[in-house]
Amino acid sequence: MFKRLLRPFVNLDRRVKVAMVSTGIAKFGTQMTSRYDQVYAIDLGANPVDIGVLNSIGAAFSAVLAVPLGWAVERYSVKRVMLFDLALFAVHLSLFALAGNWLMLIPAYILSTKLFRMGPLADIIFVTVTEPRRRGVIMSLSRVVWNILSIFGPITAALIVSYSGGMSAQGIRPLYSFQLVSVVSVFLLVAWKLPPTLGRVDGRQRSGRGWASILKDYRDALNGEKHLKRWVLLRTIQSFGTSLASPFAVLWMVEAKGATPYVIGIMGSASLILTLALQVPVGRLADRIGRKRIYFVTQPLSYVATLLVILAPGPEYLVLAGLLGGVATGATEGGIVGVGQPLFVTWWWESVKEEKRGRFFGIEGLIGLASIPASVLGGILWQQGLMVQVLLAPVLLEVFAVLPLLLTVPDIIHSQQ
Secondary structure (H helix, E strand, C coil): CHHHHHHHHHCCCHHHHHHHHHHHHHHHHHHHHCCCHHHHHHHCCCCHHHHHHHHHHHHHHHHHHHHHHHHHHHHCCHHHHHHHHHHHHHHHHHHHHHCCCHHHHHHHHHCCCCCCCHHHHHHHHHHHHCCHHHHHHHHHHHHHHHHHHHCHHHHHHHHHHHHHCCCCHHHHHHHHHHHHHHHHHHHHHHHHHCCCCCHHHHHCCCCCCHHHHHHHHHHHHHCCCHHHHHHHHHHHHHHHHHHHHHHHHHHHHHHCCCCCHHHHHHHHHHHHHHHHHHHHHHHHHHHHHCHHHHHHHHCCHHHHHHHHHHHCCCCCHHHHHHHHCEHHHCECCCHHHHHHHHHHHHHHHHCCCHHHHHHHHHHHHHHHHHHHHHHHHHHHHHHCCCHHHHHHHHHHHHHHHHHHHHHCCCCHHHHHC
C-alpha cells in the first residue's frame, strides 16, 4: 500500500517534487491562520472599515511588487523569486505575532498574504516542466499533497486558539509564531533542494534595465493576445468579488451564526478531506475532457454554499457549506469547488506561452489592484448592515460577468487533442 501511494511521485521531475512539498508545508501554516486574521484585527481594535482598508493596503503593495517580481522570474529564476517571497512573508508573520494594536498591523499588511504567492510560482513549474497530457493529473496531485498537510491546519489552529484564550487576540497570536516556523523551514528546503533554472522561463535575455524596460516587456507580452486579455478581465472581476466578501466571511460565521473555533476547524478540515478524495480522479478526467467542462460543473456549487452560509439556522450547517466550498465559506481551495480550482489555474497557465509566464505571473499579481476598492467598499457596506449583500456579490458577478466571458475562452489543450 505504501508503495502504491508513493508510485505517482517516483518519476516526477525534481523541481515538481520540491515545489509540491515546500508549497504544501507553507499552505499548512496558512490554513492555521487564514480564518483568524480578521477576528484578530477586530480584537486589536479595528472595525470593518479598518479591515477593508488594511486589505486594500496589502493589495496595493502586492500589485506594485508583482510587476518587478514577474519580470525577475524570467530574468533570474523562479527559485530566487520564491526565496524573496518567503523572506518577506516571514517578516509579515513576525509583525503579526508582535502587534499590540491594529495600527501595528499596517506594516504587516503591506507585506500581506496577497504578496505570498508560492502557489502560482509552483504552478509555473508544474505547467512548464510537465507534458500537456499529464498536466491535469500533476496539478491535481499537487493539491492532494498540499491538502494532506493542510487538513491538520484548521484543527491544530482550533486547539491552539482554544487552549490559549479563545477567539481573542491572546488566543490567536500563537498561530503566527507557529506559521513563522513553517515558513522558515520552507525557505531552507527551497534554498537547499530546488534547482535554480527552469528552461526558457528562467533564461530569457534582455538588453535593457529599469522600469522603462520592464514596462515595455509587459506591453510586448500582451500584444496579439486576444484571449489572454479576456482572461485578465474576467480574473479582475473575480478578484473584485472575492475581495469584497472574503475578509468578512468568517466574521459572519462567528457573529451571525455563532461558529466556535472547533466549528471553523472542522469545517476547514472536512472540506479539505473531500477535496483530497476527489482531486486526482477529477484531474485525470480533465486531461480527457478538458479543464473548461470541469470548472463549469464545479463552480456553481459555490453559489449553493453561499446560500447555505447565509440561511444556516445553526453553526453545524456551516460544515455542509464547507464541503461544497467557495468564498463565503472562508476558503476557495476546499470542498468540491476546490477540486475545480487547480484545473481552472491549469487552463489559465496553458493559455500563456511558456516564454511569457513570468510576465503573466506579474500581471496576475496586478489583478489584485481590483481588491483595493473592493475591500474598502465591502467594509463600508458591512458596517452599514448590508452583510448579506456583501456575501452575495461574488455570486452575482460570477453569474452575470465571469461565466459569460469564460464561455468565449478556448480550452487550448483540449482543442488540440
